[in-house]
Amino acid sequence: MSEQQYEKYYVPAQSPWPFVGAVALFLIAVGAGNFVIESTKGKDGYGGWILVAGLAVLLFMLVGWFRDQIEESMTGMHSSQLGRSYRQGMSWFIFSEVMFFAAFFGALFYARMIAVPWLGGSSNNAMTNEVLWPGFEAMWPLVKTPDGTTTEAMGWYGLPLINTVILLISSVTAHFAHVALEEGKRKQLTLFLGLTILLGVGFLILQVEEYVHAYREMGLMLTSGVYGNTFFMLTGFHGLHVTLGTILLIVMFFRVLKGHFNKDNQFAFQAASWYWHFVDVVWVLLFFFVYIL
């Protein structure tokens, strides 16, 4: 085989952004650590400010890094091999996110199918219930914990159902946007992408609404025992991911307006839409395991 058949793989020159990114993470970790201590233990310090500084540096780094990246992409320095690298990288990143959620789903299943029944005396734990938690009854949702905290279970109809529909539709519009991009229909692309963003924002608003309802009217809180814990941690991390996904889509929206992306050059767009679909799939699982079952 001759060399000519191989495009040159683009190895970027030196770049300050990764190091800036590492500094950002450093500030975020120090800041968040101190902020958590200060805010929960009533101490004072600069944790919050360091955290904010870290986030600012992170933002600065992302903007700079992506600007370089976009420029390279627009000036045609990327080969199709590099495109594959990006796509594979993104897929594995999403896989790692799947495993992150798996940890919390695992905690949910464990609490529900093992810990709570054992506290109620099943399996080899008859004495646990008899001696330590007399009178405690295993149930799910756990609306009364062993130490007697009570709460209410969140139903699946109403807001959660509406949210499910919203996210499912948004997955479809995201897909249409992609099809439009492939076919070079810029108007439709803008329209569907915009729609997807609106749906995402709508989802987030309703999610906040639901949380307010849970805290104010139902007494369902993060601290309401393991039901509340798993409920808020799972939906909360999901919400965080939707937020991130929405931001990604918004960035894509502006790039589309600027005329970026075409059939052959659309990695960033694809990555954002994969991320969006992933977030949707997680929600479907959530809806099923957290709300319905």
Place this chain on the structure above:
Amino acid sequence: MSTAAEHLHHDEHHDHKPSGIKRWLYTTNHKDIGTLYLWFAFIMFLIGGAMAMVIRAELFQPGLQLVDPNFFNQMTTVHGLIMVFGAVMPAFTGLANWMVPLMIGAPDMALPRMNNWSFWILPFAFLILLSSLFLEGGGPNFGWTFYAPLSTTYSNDSTALFVFSVHIMGASSIMGAINVIVTIFNMRAPGMTWMKMPLFVWTWLITAFLLIAVMPVLAGAVTMVLTDKFFGTSFFNAAGGGDPVLFQHIFWFFGHPEVYIMILPAFGIISQIVPTFSRKPLFGYASMVYATASIALLSFIVWAHHMFTTGMPVAAELFFMFATMLISVPTGVKVFNWVATMWRGAISFEIPMLFALAFIVLFTIGGFSGLMLAITPVDFQYHDTYFVVAHFHYVLVTGAVFSIMAAVYYWLPKWCGKMYDLTLAKWHFWCSLISVNVLFFPMHFVGLAGMPRRIPDYSLQFADFNKWVSIGGFAFGLSQLIFLALLIKACRKQGEAATDQVWEGAEGLEWEIPSPAPYHTFETPPVVK
């Protein structure tokens, strides 16, 4: 650090490379990043080792002499964390950075900028972890396994810093692993088919997969620790319907694959070295690949063998016992293949080979004690004693760490273009080999006799052996200073020039490029026949 490393790359070739501190901060070059990783890992090894020296000094005699128990626990914890996350894992990542592109004929790692990011996170993460030791109340003191509720309700406030430093370490590992996988999938030179890939590349591919699968789970575990401690959740608190044992399930779902993350690349290294110095192709290449994959898959279903005493139902105990025992089969295949590779070869005993041979014997001994630990009813006696400590130091120190040293001795001439000081290398090997056994072998005895781990003081019957263990420990620690001297010398470019092939029996793309390896290699892919 940077000056020493800088010398490693002192320019002898014509290719252009940036200079000064910016070269290291802003680099996108896989060789530079590999070098950074390796030096970082070595420094961490010295720091973690110094903590082990504190542990051994306190345990030299019964009674409390040097440190108070709370500080002792911090030493144990941070020693474990540093060695695992700061020394062994980054060292393997460094080797991957240096060697994977060279071995598959790629111009660099697939995502060079992200590569630099994943490295530079590490020094910051460990800065946070280490500085927490100096805060009021001290750093983490709940064991590297940070079992709840000791790490939640009963820990000190610096736990928040511990949690976030683990988060960013995890981010670094995940990015590093993504890079390795993508490089191997996407950057192989034409003709480098899957079943032609060197075993080091194969084992790293599988390791990277394990990393991406389990590091996020660790992130989940520390997050739950954070919310349990600071935000009133009760994942690990029975009063709210949780269970402290849930923590252990999540931790070990990460933790067991983690220990294979620390040994699979070692298997790869040994599989490169043994054929070279036996002058004979690796026996059973295909079965090596399959064995590695089976070990990785099995590693997901054995985690609860660390939890036999937690009171799981007997059916679960039986399942985890059988699954764990099964891992001996593919691991055995590897050991047998190495011996078969040597069989009727023409063996010579250069330094990398010496370390590889020590690895095979001593790792197998560690594997045997692992198998004994897998037998649930007997593990009730071994669990949380020095028998376990002996087991994992055999697989980690004479396993993972020896393999890293073997790798360094094997590839160092390629990296810096000079042969290292053989006298020092021999001293390093023999002193290490003997002292490491004085250090870890008697731990089996004290463990069986009933000495628990993680204690700063012990009853009189354990006194004799502990003295020997400590002496072995100091000797092993001092032996590593020989290694330090050798590395500094090598980086200063002293010694005779190395040939391109370096070792008579060496085969593979990395031996076809000049020594030292030019700053940029394989800009046009080689063709593998």
Place this chain on the structure above:
Amino acid sequence: MARSVLTALFATLLSAAAMAQPSQLNLRKGVTDISAQVYDLHMTIFYICVVIGILVFGAMFFAMIFHRKSRGVKPANFHESVKVEVAWTVVPFLILIGMAIPAASTLIAMEDTSKADVTVLVTGSQWKWHYKYMENEVEYYSVLATQQEQIHNKFSKGENYLLEVDRPLVIPTDKKVRFLVTSDDVIHSWWVPDFAVKKDANPGFINEAWARVNEPGIYRGQCAELCGKDHGFMPVVVIAKTPAEYDAWIAEQEAIQRKAKEEEQKLLAMNMDMTELMDLGSKVYQSTCAACHMPNGEGLPGVFPGLKGSAIATGDVRKHIDVVVNGVSGTAMQAFGKQLSLKELAAVITYERNAWGNNTGETVQAKDVNAVQTGK
């Protein structure tokens, strides 16, 4: 040169190993049928590993010696053989099955806690054990008895250094004794090597284990799960007595504990004077509180608060009593109300209010403590 020095070192080590008593080298056979089975399993697997080791390393050393380049051999080129590869996959697998069967049957027997004659609730807390006999009105704490001076190398160390407690657990021989193991705070692990019993004490859950001891005697073990600062200082000591002696012992204990409760009531009417309170208080403080708050009352900054000059120990008495009696939930500060007698509580609180320059000059009496405890 390097070699010879180090070989000499190694030889000394081996001879040290040879001189050590067997009990210092190997697992104990123990005193129950189960522990003997466990020991046998351990030895069997050990020997299997030794044999495999000899075969593998033997082959390896053979190659190292006879297939050396310096002997001028020409390397062969074979690198595959389905037959041997299958063989060395299948044979280890069969060996493993051979190990798994006896292991499984021992395990199943160990986990069968049904039909027990005596049941003891074992509760770990930082850093002591509490034993409660479920069929009798007897319960007590069991704390390390080794003097601090021995630990700090001021006195010479006794024979059972770190393996002695003030009140051991007493159980009958030849009876199936069931242990219900749990914890008040962090995870501990209750371990008696001679019974082959090691069970984690998980807060909020009860694990079960059992032993039928064949010989009377004193059996010593230790906490086997990292449980904080004094994890190394919470031994387990069990005395096995013949059933007749055990029955006599338990009857005696029941009588003593009943009497003690009556005494408590009488105390409420009495006042103790300062020196009496300070004397007793100092003793209680050193044995119960000093582990965390330190003998000098200064605590460990950031971990355990100092009491010297603390707002609580010099401020409102009722608040102070409340902290000690009910503990501070969600922290390591336990509720001492059920651990100490009224008299001891009164004494230790008085002590804290007057020691280390906390000279409040106040005394606290049993009735004051009782008032807080009964919530009036």
